Amino acid sequence: MDENRFDEVIRDLPRDFNTPPEPPFDEMWGVIEDAHFNSPASAGRPAGMNSRAPWLAAAAALVIGVGIGRYVPLGKNARPDGTSAIAVASTQPLAPGADTSAIADAYRDQTSRYLGQAAALLISLPPQDVSGRGDAAFAEKAADLLVTTRLLMDSPAAQDPKLRSLLEDLELVLVQIARLRGERNKGDLDLIHQAVEQGDVLSRLNSAVVTNQSSE
């Protein structure tokens, strides 16, 4: 086989190697839905996405699909040691002649990442009538996000009134989730869901993700 023929073989591989049949989308979804969303065990899983309000689910899909799906990886300003760029930027004075656009990029990267994580946490929050399993994971994640929330509130990112208002509401919600440790008060999750719904938090998160991406 000569070079040209081999190039043809490579070019035709998509047609000639393991060409996929039409996937049984609905059947596969049925299995996924049964295994994850409808099983009794799923109630205790930290991924119970069976929201009580249809609009909440639609907003969630938008956040995850439109927002996170197109969300860029950590940018050039990511710190290799894992230190939060916000933590660094908000605690260190700006040096004369510093590259402010790089700092702005760092804030945008960090804000995008934070918004995605907050959305994932809120979407995954189970309804109120479940066992306490998984609470510790939620609480731990919320506590981490709470630190970032407060750093962002003290950063130039919070100069945007809409984002600041969203951060303030998220702070309240995250404080409540962070308290979900040990013996759960039956009404706690209900209150959290109410706070999310009344504050329109998920749809505002969606807007913030889109706005933040469009400025990148």
Add this chain to the structure above:
Amino acid sequence: MAGRELYDMHASRVYSLAYRLSGDAEKAREFTQDAFIRAFSRLPQFRGDAAFSTWLHRIVVTVVSNARRSEIRFGREVALDEAHSIEVTAHQADPDLKECIARAVENLSEAYRTTLIMHDIEGYTHAEIAGILGVPEGTSKSRLSAARAQLREDLAAFKE
């Protein structure tokens, strides 16, 4: 439901990759289901430092790779003739060549095979492959180059 929206967005590409890697419709279906179930279960652990699709595809590749290792370990690997039902039509390549290609791809190491399938067959970029496999882009490029070289060598003796 948000889960269904996510599924609709990604299922086609996930299934296609699972099928290319496994060569079996039933396995591809199981791998796809397994990947989504795992992804939904781990959503709270999603750190947001990569695109959701990258994270999901990483789970798929891991699921398929683990299954293949398990099959090889226990000697239950299905014979190529059974695994790859090849429909031959007039405009397609010679069945002997297709069989040779299938064997040559199967003979590649797991890393080379996965990279070749993702890049040359499924059209992923090196940046995407690097993100999914957790390797530098340069590694993806060198693996592809090595995979093609080995493929070329294996097919060198083929006469049409």
